[in-house]
Amino acid sequence: MQESALALLARAGIGMSDDAVNSRRLALVDETGQYRFIFVKPADVPVYVEHGIADCGIVGRDVLLEAEADLLLPLDLGISRCRIVVAAANADAMTKVQGMIRVATKYSQIARAHFGSRGIPVEIIQLSGSVELAPALGLADMIVDLVETGVTLRENGLTVVEEIAVSTGRLVVNRASYQLKTEEVARLVKALESTLNGGQ
């Protein structure tokens, strides 16, 4: 995400020198001096923006859905496209659901909301990585995870049963900043928007 986001920003005229990016500093100013960048983990992006420490952020939709963050979402940047899916060993797993299912995932909110909206009782097993292992080892019946190419799923004997959502990188904006720094935010949105439209 970070690489494609920086590339997009550079095309929109908000560039940073490679030296600066590679310096491992976590807060940088761009070459025009108009923007200050903060590099944080994906899950922390909505936190910084919701608190207004950062006015804007770039983060995947998967993170936003999981965090249930209260933010403005003016632009879909279309970068880092992937899918949030339900996967199991058998393609017809959903038709064989009886009583309740065990779902292993890093995305417990998304999983709970997805199955909840369909009235399927689930036991959510929260993992922090290598979710694909869970069904093979008998920890869970299914998983909810992010899929880019599907190779990892196949290698672990899993197939996609359902697609929950498509996730792409989004520009998010703090609600107060949107009102208090209207022009600055509009300038950033416009620069990114015209870059996206020009690229198509």
Place this chain on the structure above:
Amino acid sequence: MTSRIPAGMRYYIGAEARLRRTVEDVAMSVFEGWNYEEVITPSVDYYDLFEQGMGRAEAQRGFRFTDNDGRLLALRPDVTSSVARMAATLLSERPRPLRFCYAAPVFRQQTQSHAEWRRENTQLGCELIGVGGTAADLEVLRLAAEILARLNLQSRCCITINNVEIFNGVAAHLNLATAAREQLRRLIDTRAAAELRQFLQTLSDNEARAFSQPTQLTGKREVLKTARATITNARSIAALDSLEELWTEIESLGLDNSFEIDLGDVSSLDYYTGLSLKIFVHGAGASVGRGGRYDGLTGSFGRAEPAVGFVLNLDALTEVLGRGGKQD
């Protein structure tokens, strides 16, 4: 265990407590200057009152417990519900308009967003009951602006105003089903421009195009002009007219630097019936106040009459003033 403090609760000590008291005094003296009577409402009341007054989704955030007879009680999650009931029952015979103000803590077991850490917030608020129209709307807006000015936040704040009937008129005109209406509302609320345009393409009508460019929803007078270019239904036009009338008054008072029109503020459509407002201050990551017209509320207590009001969050204001706005 007694060393622990529940989540969302805190102490105010010394200088911070003094600052908090000062802010409260400033607000209350402004209210008093406009002839608002102070009211102290019960801290504990029937849960039903709040469900009726705030809607279920909001009332459910409150702390709940039961009375001796088994009825559900709540630690007040807002003050407005109680004031509206008082106006419709206890004070039904009093000549209108009624003007009330308060400084009172409200409690929410569940906060609305992650950024909202506190579960006890003191609301500085006012309610003007029994008069409708631009004059009443303007009065509460002037009160809000005056309090912010007295706190020296004038140049660092922005009060956004909208009339929810603009959206309601468009939604009614389009005959949207409940789910589609909620989807349109959510897309406007989050300013999701691309999804919004996609959604609007599925509609045959042009009316909703007024909302297709989120950046054009926020600004000064020109926002109204842009909206008028596409909106034709009578309900929305009437709302645009009254918003424009209000804006003209704001301009003539020279207050337009502190105000902005935001037609995209559609966050509490079910509660407000006309004017809605939000108050933002540099240094606070979320709004520090909100309000609007709620003509439907007192009717549910047996006496329907116009009402308008707003609240400021004392704790959020104290935090911003205490930092001296260093965050920017």
